[in-house]
Amino acid sequence: MMIELKNVTKEFKVGTHDKITALKNVNIHIKKGEVVLLKGPSGSGKSTILSLIAALNKPTSGEVIVDGKRVSKMADNFTSLFRREHIGFIFQKFNLIPTLSAKENVIVPLIPSNPDQEKLNNRLRELFGQFSIKSKMNVIVKNLSGGEQQRVAIARALINNPRIIIADEPTANLDEKLSLEFIKIMRNLKNSNSSIVIASHDPLFFNLDFIDRQIDIHNGAII
Template identity: 60%
Template sequence: MIELKNITKEYVPNQKALDNVSLQIKEGELVVLKGASGSGKSTMLSLIAALGKPTTGEVVVDNKVISKLPDNFAALYRRENIGFIFQKFHLIENLSVYENIATPLIPSNLPPKEFSFLVQNAMDRFEIAHKKNVIVKQLSGGEQQRVAIARANVNNPKIILADEPTANLDAKLSANFIEILRELKKEKKTIVIATHDPLFFGLDFVDREVEVKNGVIV
């Protein structure tokens, strides 16, 4: 399903964030990328999401070389296949919960019924519907994360990527997140999590743990 082939990534010339990394992830698999911050695991996520292009090597998703896609098509690929949960949530703070969750759908110009059904559905699933019209800035950290997860799932993507999802959560909320993850796993979604939170290590439903260090897989 997802395949990184001999990826090297340099943000600054001659400083390798990733060095000749190869990795295969099967459909429905849940993979935890673990490693310290700056190890290169976030870079791997952003390459899978086609947010950046590798310096050398290829990223193949569903037999399609997404690392070669022109920007517009990369965005289209993200819109249709990827739900990304960011470390800092990256919500648009001055918009309401509903508006935030709806943003990924806007460019597709769906019929109104379908549009509101999808948004409502995502809000219900991640239990944030009661705050529908609240401005995101006024929500607690846990609520903000639920909005972020709902947004990542609103267009029903095949792949869920999460970058340090528990970094801004207390223990209780982190445990909640694990439960949500379990649910998503049941739905046969392909999930990749980049984290250094030990909470994710040795979980029963995690298929594989991959350790990344200084830009290489150990």
């Protein structure tokens, strides 16, 4: 099992009057290589599940186990290391650093581990080739088009050869053409043996052939 959520509850603003229960007793199991779509309206708790899997957040109760590691009990420092080694995260608004070049953005996750310059360059060439944005390598990100930015964001998520790829509303800011492009890229990634978790309420994703399983989320619970 690659990802396990056991009886996970997540509350925000605990101890105040406007306590929000984002997730209630959620159980999810995702196998290695499996592609899963989390469906549901915005605010249903999809993003919270993703952030718990990526250990960006900790559950109020319950356990999150990823690749045999109990990430729900990990200290902050180690969750970062865990993400660096295991997770490729594609964020809703790309979350690139706008004032850095495309290349600089893509290598950001690897900087702390001080990689070998040559290996890094090879990997960069490979990724930028794969997404056909080689010519944009040294362009500052804010000067790139939406589609290009999206591909840079995907390249960044893949730079560390992650075993788990997480995408949070990846098509929310894209037109239909770019959204289809994204789906194409995801389909190609399925063969890379990584588990993929996509959270989206975009109908384009519904009933796609390469998606193994769809999970419906509503009001913080699986239906």
